[in-house]
Amino acid sequence: MGEFELLQRIRQRLPQPDPRVRLDSGDDAAISAPGGATATSVDALIDGVHFRREWSSLPQTGAKALAVALSDLAAMGAETGEAYVVLGVPPDLDEEGCIELLDGMARMAAETGTTLAGGDVTRAPALTLAVTVVGHAESADDFVTRAGAQPGDVLAVTGELGGAAAGLLLLEGAGSSRSSFHPHSGRNDDRERLLIARQLEPRARLEAGRALAAGGATAMIDLSDGLGGDAGHLATASGVGLLIDAAALPIAAGVAEVAAAAGRDPIEPATSGGEDYELLAALPPELLAAATAALARQGEAGLTRIGEAIAGGGVEIRLPDGGLLEPRGFDQLG
Amino acid sequence: MGEFELLQRIRQRLPQPDPRVRLDSGDDAAISAPGGATATSVDALIDGVHFRREWSSLPQTGAKALAVALSDLAAMGAETGEAYVVLGVPPDLDEEGCIELLDGMARMAAETGTTLAGGDVTRAPALTLAVTVVGHAESADDFVTRAGAQPGDVLAVTGELGGAAAGLLLLEGAGSSRSSFHPHSGRNDDRERLLIARQLEPRARLEAGRALAAGGATAMIDLSDGLGGDAGHLATASGVGLLIDAAALPIAAGVAEVAAAAGRDPIEPATSGGEDYELLAALPPELLAAATAALARQGEAGLTRIGEAIAGGGVEIRLPDGGLLEPRGFDQLG
Numbered sequence: 001m002g003e004f005e006l007l008q009r010i011r012q013r014l015p016q017p018d019p020r021v022r023l024d025s026g027d028d029a030a031i032s033a034p035g036g037a038t039a040t041s042v043d044a045l046i047d048g049v050h051f052r053r054e055w056s057s058l059p060q061t062g063a064k065a066l067a068v069a070l071s072d073l074a075a076m077g078a079e080t081g082e083a084y085v086v087l088g089v090p091p092d093l094d095e096e097g098c099i100e101l102l103d104g105m106a107r108m109a110a111e112t113g114t115t116l117a118g119g120d121v122t123r124a125p126a127l128t129l130a131v132t133v134v135g136h137a138e139s140a141d142d143f144v145t146r147a148g149a150q151p152g153d154v155l156a157v158t159g160e161l162g163g164a165a166a167g168l169l170l171l172e173g174a175g176s177s178r179s180s181f182h183p184h185s186g187r188n189d190d191r192e193r194l195l196i197a198r199q200l201e202p203r204a205r206l207e208a209g210r211a212l213a214a215g216g217a218t219a220m221i222d223l224s225d226g227l228g229g230d231a232g233h234l235a236t237a238s239g240v241g242l243l244i245d246a247a248a249l250p251i252a253a254g255v256a257e258v259a260a261a262a263g264r265d266p267i268e269p270a271t272s273g274g275e276d277y278e279l280l281a282a283l284p285p286e287l288l289a290a291a292t293a294a295l296a297r298q299g300e301a302g303l304t305r306i307g308e309a310i311a312g313g314g315v316e317i318r319l320p321d322g323g324l325l326e327p328r329g330f331d332q333l334g
Numbered sequence: 335m336g337e338f339e340l341l342q343r344i345r346q347r348l349p350q351p352d353p354r355v356r357l358d359s360g361d362d363a364a365i366s367a368p369g370g371a372t373a374t375s376v377d378a379l380i381d382g383v384h385f386r387r388e389w390s391s392l393p394q395t396g397a398k399a400l401a402v403a404l405s406d407l408a409a410m411g412a413e414t415g416e417a418y419v420v421l422g423v424p425p426d427l428d429e430e431g432c433i434e435l436l437d438g439m440a441r442m443a444a445e446t447g448t449t450l451a452g453g454d455v456t457r458a459p460a461l462t463l464a465v466t467v468v469g470h471a472e473s474a475d476d477f478v479t480r481a482g483a484q485p486g487d488v489l490a491v492t493g494e495l496g497g498a499a500a501g502l503l504l505l506e507g508a509g510s511s512r513s514s515f516h517p518h519s520g521r522n523d524d525r526e527r528l529l530i531a532r533q534l535e536p537r538a539r540l541e542a543g544r545a546l547a548a549g550g551a552t553a554m555i556d557l558s559d560g561l562g563g564d565a566g567h568l569a570t571a572s573g574v575g576l577l578i579d580a581a582a583l584p585i586a587a588g589v590a591e592v593a594a595a596a597g598r599d600p601i602e603p604a605t606s607g608g609e610d611y612e613l614l615a616a617l618p619p620e621l622l623a624a625a626t627a628a629l630a631r632q633g634e635a636g637l638t639r640i641g642e643a644i645a646g647g648g649v650e651i652r653l654p655d656g657g658l659l660e661p662r663g664f665d666q667l668g
Contacts, residue, residue, distance in 0.1 A: 027410075027479045027480050027481070027571065028373075028375060028406040028407075028409040028410055028479075028480065028554075028555060028556060029373035029374055029375035029406050029407060029409075029410050029412070029469065029477075030373065030374050030375070031371060031372070031373055031410075031474050031477055031479075032371065032372045032373075032374065032474075033370070033371045033372075033473075033474050034368045034371075034372060036367070037365060037366065037367045037368075038365070038366045038367075038368060038372075039362075039363035039364065039365055039366075040363055040364050040366065040416070040418055040451065040452060040466075040468070041362060041363035041364070041418075041452060042418040042419070042420055042452060042453060042454050042464075042466060043420075043454050044420040044422060044454050044456050044458075044462075044464065046422060046456060046457070046458050046459070046462075048459065049456060049457045049458065050456070072362040072363050073362075073363060075362040075363075076361075076362055076363050076365075078363070082374070084374055084375075084376040084466050085376070086376055086377075086378040086420070086464040088378060088380060088462070117374065118374060118375060118376060119376060120376050120377050120378050120464075122378050122380060122383060122384070123380070123383045124378075124380050124383065124460075124462070125380070125382065125459045125460045126458075126459045126460075128378075128380075128422070128458070128462060128464075130376075130378065130420040130454075130462075130464035132374075132376060132418050132466040134374070135363065139367075140365050140366075140367050143363075143365050145361045145362075145365075146361050146362065147361070220362075221362060222362060237361065
């Protein structure tokens, strides 16, 4: 397999780019005319660090790499735009495997209105995907950063929490009544299958993010590293404290059972697990009802009030018994 | 070392961003207001594939990763803008090592007017750098692609060729009268030192690229994979044939000797070696003198006429004896 032949095969499989993109992959650089303001973020997935090839199909891996990057654009309330992809190919992945992986990514791109506008293919010791995504808005002020929450704002989260971490426990062979989980067998029940899909097939909450931005969110972050840690980033950036009511968290069905079966605290996947790629947003209290209704109309994810912003700093997660949970995030290098 | 602590240390060391960048690293995404048109390119450097840590210091590696990415912007004639960096950290690289590497990259950014606007730090099996760069122009038409060369255009190249490949031969222990090259010893002569610097410390020809774009270049490409292969890309994209006169190539001093000592054809580093990051440009013949004078005023790199574009297709490199050299490029996956 040659780099240039592979790149040409990839280019032939991509749909027509967005009109904003004047020249896509195949030259020294892609040319775009962004118009207004851009939001740009970059994320990497590496085999053995962020995923395992034995658990995740190649199309799932390609789709996840893009979804994870797009989640940062969701948290800005951005319109999706372009993606630029580094694909590091290990010795045991052949050309067909690369195409499978990029087909999965291309499907996610089509689903989200993203143009795969450029990339670089190289050898690597382990399957490596680094994805840079560019999102758009009319002006820079239309984006929602982590930094605008005010004391008195309510704190709300989209969708459900803990599913991705519980799915990981299942893939690791913990958390199930069976000795180990078989990704491709019929022996797993539907609830476990859904939890595993949260781990292997995440979706960026792009429409919810745009609705929250349009609906007056003052600060937003996506939950990639776990609620505790990510709430801490939002609190620090905004200069506020955050009080979170553990009993209010929208925990996905089956998460507590999986955690308990794995010998973990049942709330841990929802507070420290990460990878749910839901959005945490701060909103003035009078705007919560309209934002909740807007997400309900989209029909993809609910919006749940889980706490409030106060003067001060830090994050407190209050347990039903009145105790406090130590907020903890997932640290890639920890 | 924690990911967030490292990111914070990195942020504190970066200079103030360009005014175009409204919000740099530390949020979900960086916000920018590009104004006109953008050119975006991505490149990866991986230990054991593109460089070797035992040959290249950490600051050299960081600087090279950015320079290699910027070279694609040079080939578009773009103004430099922002860079987004994925740093994959292997088990044996500590926090101080990461800072050293990023300091080298930050110096290259300062030297080229590039803002390091965002990034992602993660664990990896081998030191991995993936750099996305964004360049700017007033309108998309100001960029020079690979696709505009016309029959009758002259073909010109900046600077000197073959140095990076000869430097690699020296680092590999071939091409020198000594048994192996010692990167940090005083035993190597100045000419060998310069060749090795071409390999380890490349510079993107950003000013030359802008001068060539302003001076009417019809097509341009940077020489990353070797003259033969890269000329082929330009020929294909433009729908022309290219005739290159081997005797006219501006081969760096010492290259032929190093190649001969390594048992290679003396012209091979200049035609097939790659990594010189010079620019190959097509120009209407009447504009060559002014472009040559413009580069001479910059004082960084000369401009040498090496051939011409003709009707047809493909690349022919004519040797002084009248024979033809098979054009060959370097293929990352080959």
